[in-house]
Amino acid sequence: MYVYQDYDQRLLEERVAQYRDQTRRYLAGQLSEDEFLVLRLQNGLYIQRYAPMLRISVPYGLLSSEQVRTLAKVVREYDKGFCHVSTRQNIQLNWPEVQDVPDILAELASVQMHAIQTSGNCIRNITTDEYAGVNPKEIEDPRPWCEIIRQWATFNPEFAYLPRKFKIAVNAVPDADPALIGVHDIGVKVIHNDAGETGFQVWAGGGLGRTPMTGQVIGEFVPWQHLLAYLEAILRVYNKYGNRDNKFKARIKILVKALGAEKYRELTEAEFAELKDGPMTLTEEEVARIQGCFTEPAYRDDVDSGVLDKALQENRAFNRWYHTNTRAHKRDGYRSVTLTLKKTGRIPGDVSDEQLEAIADLADRYSFGELRNTHQQNMVLSDVATDDLFELWEKLDALGMATPNLGLLTDIVACPGGDLCALANAKSVPVAEGIQRRFDDMDYVHDLGPLDINISGCMNACGHHHIGHIGILGVDKKGKEFYQITLGGRGDKLSRIGEKMGPSFESYEVTDVIEKIINVYVDKRLENEPFIDTYERIGMEPFKEHVYG
Known part of the structure; x- marks a missing residue:
């Protein structure tokens, strides 16, 4: 790092x-x-x-x-x-x-951490795929490019007082969007041209919140040398023309929609022409310096595959966790392990001081002293030898962090909501817990297959409800908490905004509504068909009829 x-x-x-x-x-x-x-x-x-x-x-x-x-x-x-x-x-x-x-x-x-630019109308945290650097599907490690962008953005005086907060994400996986670049103010996709040269497809105008939108491609292929100049050009256009009078219309997505992608691209190219080949031009030496910070750890060549095979055969619970919570690794003999922070009865995404201490020990013992936070409010040990997996699983289970539900119905993403946030219209955590308790049969949850539920306590969408297969939004109606349901959102292959199902529900109704939605899916799905594929095939009406009928 x-x-x-x-x-x-x-x-x-x-x-x-x-x-x-x-x-x-x-x-x-x-x-x-x-x-x-x-x-x-x-x-x-x-x-x-x-x-x-x-x-x-x-x-x-x-x-x-x-x-x-x-x-x-x-x-x-x-x-x-x-x-x-x-x-x-x-x-x-x-x-x-x-x-x-x-x-x-x-x-x-003291350990190179801070809270700089985590709020305010500036460029916020630069994000990427939690499996970056070890994902066998990526075309190259996106983390060095994230770090280059981070250094450019930090304390950049030109962008200290933007019209509104600004978020940038980087993705290096073809035909997928694990970094959610489609719903960021700027999305950067690492690509290679026919000559094998690195460049970037640059998106702008994505975002959730009050007016959710997916971004538009502004730069089709930006050579790596000019990445920062191109990002600066996009931001200069936003800084010049963004709405500063109404914060609800101040995000870049509103400007891109108002101008149209073609006009925004034209304005960006004009700014880029002035910046190109200037001081922001990246050199091979500087890129190599940053890439040198992200070296491969000392992977073992003597990983014993027989240890894993034996454990998978002998322990059903471990087998389920392995196939649910571990991911393929670019290096043979290794897997990436997700520590789920979604045990029923706990606030999604919360982790205690004792767990943090234990996680640090596990990272040192099993993953070269590094770990990652995920967009789904979990944590990842990215480099675990397969002959260590069973031992690691036993320790995670004792910590309450081995729930085998990654990407399943009970792996719910939820903001803190009205329990803590002053902006929230409604609580998120009790709704999440109610759904988890209703669907406490892990066999049934696994039979349902991949299913994302995202909950936000208000329109700021910190729970990313717009891109959940099932999204739940807390709204206020004359001082009472109600919840609006959306279906069909997704944030995997290509980010897409979900569709509102209809009138909202009181808090006591939400769990029953989710169960009705699941029942329609079970009734209508084809063999091994995931929820989102069933929804895309049959549409909203069967769900609406059953819920409101």
């Missing part, structure tokens, strides 16, 4: 000292609430329903075991003993005290 140079670390420590003084002045009454608002947001601090929330940046989801241990220490000493993995691969603390945040940031800085 990228290791900070002296100037990186110095910049981080200076930022902590600066914010410490700003907090001191605020607490002493020398800064007003409005003056401090801007400053705290620049350091990732929100004020939520009951307490502040601190969002910690995890670039492209990658963490070292040392960083995870520091997170464990922070949540134990400054929070309530747990933290939350967000749908953009970050970490969130839900109960820090305002006066403690400078100390928290200092602890994080």
Whole structure:
């Protein structure tokens, strides 16, 4: 992973000292609430329903075991003993005290972590596929390109006060979209031309929230040398023409739709012509320097395949977990393992200090001291030898992190909702738990096959409900919590926005509605047909008729 140079670390420590003084002045009454608002947001601090929330940046989801241990220490000493993995691969603390945040940031800085640009109208965390670098389907490792973009975007003065927040994702898997580039402000797809040269297909104008849209292709093939210049050109157009008067119409997706993709491309190309071959042009030396930070670990050549085969034959529970929660690896003899944070009765995406400590130990023992956060609020040990899998599974099971439901109905993605968030119209967590408890038969859940349920407590869509096969959105009706259902969203091969099913439901009805939807699927599906394929084949009407009939 990228290791900070002296100037990186110095910049981080200076930022902590600066914010410490700003907090001191605020607490002493020398800064007003409005003056401090801007400053705290620049350091990732929100004020939520009951307490502040601190969002910690995890670039492209990658963490070292040392960083995870520091997170464990922070949540134990400054929070309530747990933290939350967000749908953009970050970490969130839900109960820090305002006066403690400078100390928290200092602890994080000691292990090259921070909360810079995790809020505010700036370029946020750069994200990618959680299996990046080990995914056998990718054409090359996208993480170096993420890091190059991160360094360009961090403290970039031209984009410190954009019309609205801005999100960039990078994908290197052909014919799939595991990084969800289709619903980001800018999506960058790594591609190769006929000559085998690396370039990028660049999308713009995707996003969820109040007006969900999928992005449009702006750059068909941008040579790698000009990646940053092209991204800057897109952002300059947005900075010039984006709506600054109405925050609900300020995202780049609104501008791309208003201008049309062709006009936006024309404006971008005009800006790009001025920037091309300038100071932002990437060199082979600089790209090689960054790529050198993402070297292969010391994989073993003596992995004993017989150990795995024996365990799969002898232990049914392990066999199920292996086929559900592990993924193919580019290296023979290795698998990527997902630690599910979706055990029934726990808040989806939450992880305790004790679990973090244990995960760090497991990363050191089984995965070369690294792990990743996922868009689905889980965690991944990316490089596990297959003859270690059974032993790892036993330890994960003892930690409550071996639930074999990855990508299945109970692997629910949910924002914290009204239990914590000041913006939420309704609670998300009780709805998720109600569905998990209703579908507690793991044999049945496995028989249903792949099925994404995503829940958001408001239109900000932090739970990505628009791209769930089944999406659940909390809405307010005269002070009461209601839930709107969408069907047919997806975020795998190509991101697509789901379709509203009809009038919303009260909270006590939601679990019954989900069961009715599942019953239609079971009745109508072809042999081994996943839910989303059944929906695309039969459409909305059979579901609507059964639910509202």
